[in-house]
Amino acid sequence: MSLETLALTKRFGGVIAVNAVDLGIASRQVFGLIGPNGAGKTTLINVIAGQLRPDGGTVRFEGEDVTGLEAHQLTRRGIARTFQGGRVFKGLTAYENVLIGRHTRMRSDVLAALVPFRTPSENVDRDHAHALLERVGLRQRATTLAGELAYGDQRRLEIARALASEPRLLVLDEPAAGLNATESDRLRELMRALVGDGLTIILIEHNVRLVMGTCERVAVLNFGRKIAEGSPSEIQADPVVREAYLGAEDAA
Amino acid sequence: MDALRDFLSAYSTTIAIVGVNALLALSVWVTLYAGQLTLGNAAFMAVGAYVSALLGRYLDVPFPLALAIGAVGSGALAAPLGLTVFRLRGVYLAIATLAFGEVVRVVLLATPITGKGQGLNGIPPKTELWHVYLTLAVVAYVLWRVQGSIVGRAWAAIREDELAAASQGIPVRRYKLAAFAIGALVAGWAGGLSAHVTFSIDPNDFAFTKAVQILVFAVVGGVPSVLGPIFGATLLTSLPELLRPLKDARDIFQGLVLLGVIVYLPRGLVTLAQLRRTRRLQQIGATDVA
Numbered sequence: 285m286s287l288e289t290l291a292l293t294k295r296f297g298g299v300i301a302v303n304a305v306d307l308g309i310a311s312r313q314v315f316g317l318i319g320p321n322g323a324g325k326t327t328l329i330n331v332i333a334g335q336l337r338p339d340g341g342t343v344r345f346e347g348e349d350v351t352g353l354e355a356h357q358l359t360r361r362g363i364a365r366t367f368q369g370g371r372v373f374k375g376l377t378a379y380e381n382v383l384i385g386r387h388t389r390m391r392s393d394v395l396a397a398l399v400p401f402r403t404p405s406e407n408v409d410r411d412h413a414h415a416l417l418e419r420v421g422l423r424q425r426a427t428t429l430a431g432e433l434a435y436g437d438q439r440r441l442e443i444a445r446a447l448a449s450e451p452r453l454l455v456l457d458e459p460a461a462g463l464n465a466t467e468s469d470r471l472r473e474l475m476r477a478l479v480g481d482g483l484t485i486i487l488i489e490h491n492v493r494l495v496m497g498t499c500e501r502v503a504v505l506n507f508g509r510k511i512a513e514g515s516p517s518e519i520q521a522d523p524v525v526r527e528a529y530l531g532a533e534d535a536a
Numbered sequence: 537m538d539a540l541r542d543f544l545s546a547y548s549t550t551i552a553i554v555g556v557n558a559l560l561a562l563s564v565w566v567t568l569y570a571g572q573l574t575l576g577n578a579a580f581m582a583v584g585a586y587v588s589a590l591l592g593r594y595l596d597v598p599f600p601l602a603l604a605i606g607a608v609g610s611g612a613l614a615a616p617l618g619l620t621v622f623r624l625r626g627v628y629l630a631i632a633t634l635a636f637g638e639v640v641r642v643v644l645l646a647t648p649i650t651g652k653g654q655g656l657n658g659i660p661p662k663t664e665l666w667h668v669y670l671t672l673a674v675v676a677y678v679l680w681r682v683q684g685s686i687v688g689r690a691w692a693a694i695r696e697d698e699l700a701a702a703s704q705g706i707p708v709r710r711y712k713l714a715a716f717a718i719g720a721l722v723a724g725w726a727g728g729l730s731a732h733v734t735f736s737i738d739p740n741d742f743a744f745t746k747a748v749q750i751l752v753f754a755v756v757g758g759v760p761s762v763l764g765p766i767f768g769a770t771l772l773t774s775l776p777e778l779l780r781p782l783k784d785a786r787d788i789f790q791g792l793v794l795l796g797v798i799v800y801l802p803r804g805l806v807t808l809a810q811l812r813r814t815r816r817l818q819q820i821g822a823t824d825v826a
Contacts, residue, residue, distance in 0.1 A: 333703065334702075334703070335699065335702075356703070356706055359704060359705035364703070365703055367699075371697050371700040373692070373693055373697055375692075375696050376693075380692070384692075384701070385704050387690060387704050387705045392687075393686050394682060394686065396685075398682075
């Protein structure tokens, strides 16, 4: 088991954004998290990845209790994420973005850096960063400022940056938003290849086609509660889900 | 050679102050590079100045050791202060550090051993030009190398996006605190040097105007490179001397220089070099390279 949550709860004032959610996410799969706008998906993963502290319940990662740890500690333990809408370091180059993503895997080079004429940062880290840029198709843009990349390229750069920490669990928050059909097909291939490499992925997504075509299992949230969980076909057939989620989608 | 010697002896105080100001500008550069707007460096400078001057006067502590104690004391003071104020960001952080500066000033004004409002007079002129410029060279070199290291990249990440930096595994609070303490250490050292240039210090030397002046040195010079603060401090400290012939119009001209830099080079004077490069690349049609 990669990640488990037990009765995980997060309140904002009187609003219960995440209400006693139990999840059990097995390793080496893409786990979809869907639900209408405001269902609490992003809040849930903010609690899981350490951006928010839970008000109740526990989070276990690979069997260890990691409830309430801070984001940087969770990254060190093997959880990496991307953000809704994208949060690349716009004023830095694509290469620097990925190298920063490798922070937890690099040895501190401050003292070495003080020695004259020595280039800090080791070859192995540079090669690793370039290999990741290659993997997401950005090798040619290594020296471009991230803020000057096209939107789709920024999303892929953010995934490369997350992968640089060599995570075992990758959380993607609406990675396909704003991507065209070809780009989202490539995203699906990338996710499947990563799972093939042994990663576990939590995918939050509004693009139903992508979720149904990529995930082994899907959980549905509505008003902070988990209302269903199952394989994509089970979810599609579930009347509760149809009413809560797909009904709302049709109107959109 | 004689001409050079005459120049040095006539202007040695100004030349020393240029170097001290460059050190102060570098001290605030560290936090600016990490994206944090702090205005406490005049107060850290005061701590270094008073501690080193008092140690020399009452305990006969050798000059370098007194400087070091002042600088370390200043850095040590930054740690607990940083823990408290780094809950704040942006303008609120600036105001909180400014308030700290006021507290230090008021304490100096009220304490008998620091001479209250009179300050300390007759501080021996122990600072030699080479003291100033050797430490400037060392500090600039160290910061330049740190900028290119894993620590410099972490600071840049925090400046760009704190939330995203934390999820890259960067312990944001620790890195901010380190930047703040390093800045305080450098400012404390510079304060000790300046006290032994100017013979006398009083609490108002380290007030709000000084804090802002230090910030202006760094911002006008430019934060992208460690050369920026050094340029900025050199230009703005020597400008009043160079503009002496303008007499009453001097302040106006200096104001115009400041305004010009901030309007046309918002990232500072060091970006002039980059601008020229970009323009040349555009001329040869190599926009992709830029």
